[in-house]
Amino acid sequence: MKVLGIESSCDECSAAVVEDGRRVLSNIVLSQVDFHRPYYGVVPEIASRKHVEWIRTVVEDSLKEAAVSKNEVDAVAVTFRPGLIGSLLVGLSYAKGLAWSLRLPLVGVDHILAHLYAPHLERDIDYPYLGLLVSGGHTIIARVERYDRIEVLGTTIDDAVGEAFDKVAKFYDIGFPGGVAIDRLSKTGNPRAFRFPRPSLHKGEAYYDVSYSGLKTAVIHQSEQFWDGISERSLPNLAASFQKAAIDILVDRALAAASDNGLRRIVAGGGVAANSYLRERFAAESGVEVIFPSLKLCTDNAAMVAGFGYHALKDGKASDFSLNAEARVRMFKRKYP
Ligand code: KG4
Numbered sequence: 001m002k003v004l005g006i007e008s009s010c011d012e013c014s015a016a017v018v019e020d021g022r023r024v025l026s027n028i029v030l031s032q033v034d035f036h037r038p039y040y041g042v043v044p045e046i047a048s049r050k051h052v053e054w055i056r057t058v059v060e061d062s063l064k065e066a067a068v069s070k071n072e073v074d075a076v077a078v079t080f081r082p083g084l085i086g087s088l089l090v091g092l093s094y095a096k097g098l099a100w101s102l103r104l105p106l107v108g109v110d111h112i113l114a115h116l117y118a119p120h121l122e123r124d125i126d127y128p129y130l131g132l133l134v135s136g137g138h139t140i141i142a143r144v145e146r147y148d149r150i151e152v153l154g155t156t157i158d159d160a161v162g163e164a165f166d167k168v169a170k171f172y173d174i175g176f177p178g179g180v181a182i183d184r185l186s187k188t189g190n191p192r193a194f195r196f197p198r199p200s201l202h203k204g205e206a207y208y209d210v211s212y213s214g215l216k217t218a219v220i221h222q223s224e225q226f227w228d229g230i231s232e233r234s235l236p237n238l239a240a241s242f243q244k245a246a247i248d249i250l251v252d253r254a255l256a257a258a259s260d261n262g263l264r265r266i267v268a269g270g271g272v273a274a275n276s277y278l279r280e281r282f283a284a285e286s287g288v289e290v291i292f293p294s295l296k297l298c299t300d301n302a303a304m305v306a307g308f309g310y311h312a313l314k315d316g317k318a319s320d321f322s323l324n325a326e327a328r329v330r331m332f333k334r335k336y337p
């Protein structure tokens with residue numbers, strides 16, 4: 001079964017053809033990053049306009065690369081939440097039009113669950129496991145029971161981890177997207193030059209929650225206060241120290257959640273899962289298997305949407321054409337989806 005996937009929730013305009021939820025025949029990702037760079041962040045109006053310009057080409061290119069004609073497609077899967085509403089609507093409307101005209105089933109896909117599905121495109125992974133979804137919009141630590149069933153154990157109480165990378169990079173003019181730029185700059189810095197604060201909110205229900213706004217503020221406005229007084233105060237040192245703090249917070253909570261819940265496997269996804277220090281930290285852990293998708297499948301892409309869509313369709317969960325886009329996750333905190 002060949003599923004055409006469409007992803008337009010943020011600033012990546014992507015289409016893919018995936019066979020049987022596993023074989024990626026094509027995965028075209030057009031990044032808008034050059035258009036948002038002058039603003040150091042994604043500008044929603046620019047994003048939706050670019051999607052309108054590119055969506056048709058990206059879908060046609062994905063079919064061409066997969067060597068699949070429109071008539072050979074069996075279903076259309078599309079991200080319908082969460083994300084920028086204007087951007088989501090472009091992909092969703094295009095997917096509906098295409099599915100309607102070709103008389104194909106349509107399936108709306110949740111972007112968070114699609115990220116968690118991404119590594120399944122590359123290898124067999126048994127459930128349950130601890131899912132660690134870390135991106136520009138989300139930071140979720142969850143027990144994953146099935147491709148479509150997760151129990152959120154912890155989440156950020158303020159900023160997403162990727163957002164903190166992006167804001168710090170913006171303030172210090174390090175580059176855009178911030179995560180990639182900080183990751184690169186950190187390689188030449190001393191991660192112990194600054195001892196930035198770690199949040200302590202680990203009580204009761206909030207045991208696996210994380211927080212990034214305090215760290216972000218410390219790095220932006222109070223970096224002097226956390227300088228250890230020995231190392232040189234340079235930007236690479238600041239970047240490396242921030243990255244260490246941001247990732248240590250995540251690794252600490254993820255390991256605690258896995259161990260407390262009897263899970264010996266952690267599966268990471270989302271843009272921040274591309275971070276090299278996060279990968280190093282987990283690689284050094286024994287007693288837990290940590291699985292990362294390849295870099296291309298960490299950031300937003302349509303293959304993960306098509307892969308997820310295949311399973312949803314097999315489970316009889318095709319969507320109605322009245323499906324609408326939703327900017328936010330429905331139950332954002334502890335119960336998801
Ligand atoms: O998953 P994604 O492409 O989009 C969302 O769903 O948000 O993630 C984008 C986020 C951005 O915040 C970006 O700065 C971050 O992922 N990111 C990274 C790295 N590569 C991308 N953060 C840390 N280290 C990286 N290497």
Ligand code: ZN
Nearest residue numbers: 115135299300
């Ligand atoms: Zn994403």
